[in-house]
Amino acid sequence: MNDPFLNFKKSMKKNVFKDLSFTDERKARVNEAIESKRSSSTLHSFKEDTILAILKSLQLEAKHGFEISTQLFQKEEQSFLHNEGQLYTLLHLLENKEVLGSMWREDKKYYALTAKGRKYLAAASRKGYAKQPFLLKDLLEEAAL
Structure with missing residues (x-):
């Protein structure tokens, strides 16, 4: 399929941006800024309690995002109170780390725990999460290596 904006892009390069250039240092700083934005959307930006609550909510059965959200609110997990979209960001991150799997049913995406x-979840229970901090995020990051 042809790019409908190909001629427009070429024209912009020839006319508007013809005298515009960036130093390698500037390009590197822009790339660093982009990468830092991407990495800020990682598991480190979520509380361990929140991740563990999501895993526990999926322990018995697969659920769609709204069900997970409702269950978290019922358990007084307030992390997504004014930004429910962040829940889906976290669900996708956990899915990318293969901690969750997903399937579509009746136009809804259901999430379920994978073996990982x-x-x-079992490791968190064994370590006595309530008594000592469980570094779930670190384990997840290790698994991603």
Whole structure:
């Protein structure tokens, strides 16, 4: 399929941006800024309690995002109170880390624990999460290596 904006892009390069250039240092700083924005949307920006609450909510059955959200609110998890979209960001991150799997049913995306997700949940239970901090995010980051 042809790019409908190809001629427009060429014209912009020839006329508008013809005298515009950036130093390699500036390009590197822009790339660093872009990468830092991307990396800020990682598991480190979420609380361990929140991640663990999501895993626990999926322990018995697959649920769609709204069900997970409702269950979190019922358990007084307030992380997504004014920004429910962040829940989906976290669900996608956990899916990318293969901690969650997903399937579509009746036009809704359902999330379920994978074997890896069950392993993390079991590890959190064994470590006595309430008594000592469980570094779930670190385990997830290790798994991504």
